Amino acid sequence: MLAGSGWIDAGVVNAGDGTHEHPTQALLDAFTMRRRLHGAGSRGRDLDGVRVVIVGDIVHSRVARSNLWLLRTLGAEVTFVAPPTLLPSAVGAWPASVRYDLDDALAEQPDVVMMLRIQSERMHEAFFPNPREYSRQWGLSAERWATLPDGALVMHPGPMIRGLEISDEAADSPQSTILEQVANGVAVRMAVLFLSMTGNDGAAPTETEIV
Amino acid sequence: MTTHLIRSATLVDGARADLLVRDGVVAEVGTGLSAVGAEVIDADGLLALPGLVDLHTHLREPGGEASETVLTGSQAAAAGGFTAVNAMANSSPVADTAGVVEQVQALGELAGYVTVRPIGAVSKGLAGEQLSEIGAMATSRARVRVFSDDGICVSDPLLMRRALEYIKGFDGVLAQHAQDPRLTIGAQMNEGVLSAELGLAGWPAVAEESIIARDVLLAEHVGARLHICHLSTAGSVEVVRWAKARGIAVTAEVTPHHLLLTEQLIAGGAPAPLDGAYDARFKVNPPLRREEDVLALRAALADGTIDIVATDHAPHTAEAKQCEWAAAANGMVGLETALPVVHQTMVETGLLDWSGVARVLSSEPARIGRVEGHGHAIAAGAPAELTLYDPAARRSFDTAQLAGKSVNSPYLGRSLPGRVVATFHGRPTVLDGAVLAPELVGGAARG
Numbered sequence: 001m002l003a004g005s006g007w008i009d010a011g012v013v014n015a016g017d018g019t020h021e022h023p024t025q026a027l028l029d030a031f032t033m034r035r036r037l038h039g040a041g042s043r044g045r046d047l048d049g050v051r052v053v054i055v056g057d058i059v060h061s062r063v064a065r066s067n068l069w070l071l072r073t074l075g076a077e078v079t080f081v082a083p084p085t086l087l088p089s090a091v092g093a094w095p096a097s098v099r100y101d102l103d104d105a106l107a108e109q110p111d112v113v114m115m116l117r118i119q120s121e122r123m124h125e126a127f128f129p130n131p132r133e134y135s136r137q138w139g140l141s142a143e144r145w146a147t148l149p150d151g152a153l154v155m156h157p158g159p160m161i162r163g164l165e166i167s168d169e170a171a172d173s174p175q176s177t178i179l180e181q182v183a184n185g186v187a188v189r190m191a192v193l194f195l196s197m198t199g200n201d202g203a204a205p206t207e208t209e210i211v
Numbered sequence: 212m213t214t215h216l217i218r219s220a221t222l223v224d225g226a227r228a229d230l231l232v233r234d235g236v237v238a239e240v241g242t243g244l245s246a247v248g249a250e251v252i253d254a255d256g257l258l259a260l261p262g263l264v265d266l267h268t269h270l271r272e273p274g275g276e277a278s279e280t281v282l283t284g285s286q287a288a289a290a291g292g293f294t295a296v297n298a299m300a301n302s303s304p305v306a307d308t309a310g311v312v313e314q315v316q317a318l319g320e321l322a323g324y325v326t327v328r329p330i331g332a333v334s335k336g337l338a339g340e341q342l343s344e345i346g347a348m349a350t351s352r353a354r355v356r357v358f359s360d361d362g363i364c365v366s367d368p369l370l371m372r373r374a375l376e377y378i379k380g381f382d383g384v385l386a387q388h389a390q391d392p393r394l395t396i397g398a399q400m401n402e403g404v405l406s407a408e409l410g411l412a413g414w415p416a417v418a419e420e421s422i423i424a425r426d427v428l429l430a431e432h433v434g435a436r437l438h439i440c441h442l443s444t445a446g447s448v449e450v451v452r453w454a455k456a457r458g459i460a461v462t463a464e465v466t467p468h469h470l471l472l473t474e475q476l477i478a479g480g481a482p483a484p485l486d487g488a489y490d491a492r493f494k495v496n497p498p499l500r501r502e503e504d505v506l507a508l509r510a511a512l513a514d515g516t517i518d519i520v521a522t523d524h525a526p527h528t529a530e531a532k533q534c535e536w537a538a539a540a541n542g543m544v545g546l547e548t549a550l551p552v553v554h555q556t557m558v559e560t561g562l563l564d565w566s567g568v569a570r571v572l573s574s575e576p577a578r579i580g581r582v583e584g585h586g587h588a589i590a591a592g593a594p595a596e597l598t599l600y601d602p603a604a605r606r607s608f609d610t611a612q613l614a615g616k617s618v619n620s621p622y623l624g625r626s627l628p629g630r631v632v633a634t635f636h637g638r639p640t641v642l643d644g645a646v647l648a649p650e651l652v653g654g655a656a657r658g
Contacts, residue, residue, distance in 0.1 A: 083346075084376040089433065100380035126373040129335070129342040137346040 011196030019060045025157055026066035028188040030074055032177050033112055035184070036153055048075030053105050055081040055138060056116030056165055057127075059088050063116060063157045068096055081105045082138065085127045102138050106147055113148065114155040115140050118165045135164050142169035153177050214238075214246050215639065220254035220599060222589060223261075223566040230259060232595045235637035240591050252642075254599055257632055261569050262294025262596030263550065264576040264585050266357070266386070266464060267440060267521035269542070270296070270327070272318060273311070274303025279526035279616045281315060282649065284546070285324035287524065287615030289640035289652075291546040292598035292631040295326040295577065295585045296524075300337070301362040307332035307343035309351035316353040323653040324640045328582055331355040333374045333385060337363050340370070342377060349381035356581040359386035361440055362496075364422060366392050371426060375435035384462075384579060386438040387426055389447070390497065394418035399537060401474045401498045409478060409489075411536065414498050416444040423447050427454035427461050438579055439463040441523050443497040445507035452516045462579050464521040465508050467545055467552035472621055474499045477536075482624035491532045491539030492621050495525070512571060513562040519576045522549045526617035543621050547613055550600060551627040558602075559628065595635045604630035614646045 003012035016022040034042040037050065052071055058064045058080050071078050072095050079097040080087060091098055099105045106113070120131050128134045135141070140154065145167065148154070154176045160166055171178060217230040229244040230237055265288065271279035279287075281298070288296050298315050300306035306315060312329035319327020331348040335341045337360045348355040358378050365371045365387060378385050395418045400406050402413020423439055427450065430437035439451065442463045454461045476499065479488035493499060511517040525542025532539050553572065557563040563571070569588075577586025587593045606612075608622045634641040640652050 084380045084433070084435075085373050123341065126340075126342050126370050128377065129344050129346070133344045133346050137350075 013192055013196055016062055018062065020062055021066045022062040023066050023070075024185070024189050024192055025063050026070040027192065028181060028185040029067055029114070029155060029157070030070050031188055032155070032181050032184050033153065035180075036177060037111065046074040047071060050076040050112065051079070051108070051110045052076050052112040052114060053079045053081055053110040054114045054116065055102060055105075055140070057086045057118055057122065058082050058091070058116070059086050060119075060122075061116050067114070068094060079105055079110070083128055086122075102144065106144055109149045110152060112153045112155060113140065114157075115160075115166045116157065117159060117161060120161075120164070131164050139164060140166045140170045142167045145170035145173065148175070151175070155181060158182065213638070214249040215252060215635075216244060216246050216249040217252045217254045217259065217599065220257055220259035222259055223564075223569045228259075230589065230597075232635060235595050237589060237591055237593050237595050237597070240589065252599070252633060256603060257599045257601050258565060259589055260292065260565070260598050260600055261573040261587060261589055262585060262598055262634065262636065263292045263572045264295040264580070264582055265293050265522050265524065265546065265549070266297050266438075266519060266576040266580050267361070267466075268296040268298055268524045268546065269301070269526065270298040270315070271526060272302065273314065278528050278531070281318035281327060282322040283614075283616040284524070284526070285319060285322040285327065286646050287544065287546040287613065289324040289634045289636065290612075290614035290631060290646050291548070292550050292600060292634050293325055293546060294596040294598070294634065294636045295328065295582050296546075297328045297330050297357055297580050297582070299361045300330045300332040300359060305332050305336050306330065306348075307335050307337075309344065309347040309353070312348050312353040312355050313351050321654040322649070323636070324646075325636055326582065326585060328357070328580060329353050329355055330357045330359050330361070330386070333358045333360045333365050333378075334370065339363065339365060339367055342370070342374060345377055345383070346381060349383060356381070356383045357386055357438075358383055359388065359440065361386065361388045364388050364390040364392060366422070368425060368429070372429050372433060375430055375437065376433045379433065379435040382581070384436040384438050386440050387422070388440050389419045389422040389426065389442075391418040391422050394421075398498070399494075400477055401500050403474070403501065405474050405478060411477075414496075416446050416500070416504075419444055419497060420446040420450055423450045427451070427459050430461060431457065431459045434460075436460045437462075441466050441469065441497055441521070442508070442517060443469050443500050443504065445504045448507050448511040448516055452511070455516065462518040462575075463516070464519045465512055465517045466523045467520060467549045467556075468495060468543055468621060469497075469500065469508055470505065470512070470520070470556040471552050472499050473502050473505055475502075476621070484624055485621065489536045491534065491536055492543065492619050492623075494536060494539050494541055495523075495543050495621075496541035509556055509560065509562055512557060513567075518571070519579065520549065520553055520571050521576065522546050524615075526615055527619045528617060532619045542619065544613065544615055544617055544619055546615065548608065548620065548622050548627060550631065551608075551629045552622070554602065554629045555627060595637055597635050598631055599633040601630045601632050602628065604628065606630065
């Protein structure tokens, strides 16, 4: 609202607002995917046709929302996997596929599996019975991780709850990008701050502005 | 395995046919069939119905073995022409984990009389606070698809909403016991003129109708399947009719006793031995209602507003029933009498034909409960799940005709039409009207 009010000239960066959006997380996630999938040739390449599965508490997740919009913009296909209680009621209107069964989603051999954090308090509001059942049905266990294609990325925005939504085997595997996401987050957010402080609408900053 | 040749049975469409049952399958349907060494059953004048499927049975085990076990309840079911029952979750321990539902299913397989499909609890311990391990039960060996806190209403609207959504993810259905707990505190019988006169606390129709109205709207909002247990009032019929016209995925059941009996029996006047007033064998939840409710329920079953008949077979020990009205337990046994009562209330009145009976007591309950291998029309290649019924018989009902462990039937002394002559669950479980011995039917016999 502030950014669109016309009251100020300063750049405003959304650093994550409630359960709405988290744009810089989406930027760093997309950057991480591009780096891993395209390697040295990632510059200028989008994510056309890349199949991304996002698993977990979609309804409360600002990460899921921002990722959906950015990944779709970059040409990726997004599938949300969650119990129906953890999906927004109008999720059918979003440009994403929806599945309730994680094994069915993984059987399609996705390119990227992004796990979201599950807050165990959610069970007190009856979103799911208990952490054990959540983990059994929707956790990326060692067994499920082993069914993924070799090149598939395992992502998580952190903080992780190991043993609930993700197993050690998956989180610490070579396919895991979780620590890279943290490192890339620093670079991406530096870039965001730099551009918003110095440039206008993405135009390259002039030398005097940099000074 | 013995081959059975059923001669000259009448199918639900009125056609006459011989049926050859071999290796658990209806091998042939035709006329003039013969098979060397087959055991012949003369079915002249008998109806061949697809095996009945009960969506609402209390088998009591584990925990309530004094009133019924999976074995004795299965025998009662077979005696009534059933080949599959869905066992309610209010056992002790409650069927709210994979372990309990797998145990109940295994006991059913061991008994061998019917397919026993366990129903899973919606909430942990039926406490109405926290979801039970629905996913674990759905993906267990028991493959639970029906979830219910029956006996207790899922009254918290938030828990109900979440349960409907969560169960949807496993292709399940939530079977609701529609009873607002606050409107029925201490309730003893239908609230109305008679409860006022008898001095018993009332169970108002609105306590059922308001919950059904809320729940069909919730089911619509979240796009889930809802099933209403033992619908009992004319007003509930109107709500369900409205919901179906709106396209909401709701189904409903009526019990045989709500199709026949009225609250007036509580004041006395039933045939002996139930002729005294305040006979607790008429105490049931939801309670017996008025004549106009009974007629509305019959009409709704005939026009499809109510989808199925389910027994709510609820065995109780003698001591739980032979006591003062207020202290007595709710519930009636009903497996052995379901088909005769539907015969009397729906067929003899011209409201349903026999294919309609097959629909409300077999194919639809099998479809709603996802009971695989049941509910099929009798045809070559179909599983041999069928019952032979003599529609011309009529007899006074007594305890000798009950095959379960408890005798709390509201029909004792009453003249009822029809008689189940034989039931096949792959192989015979009832022949000549008598339930076969466990060693001829059970897991060992099936080898």
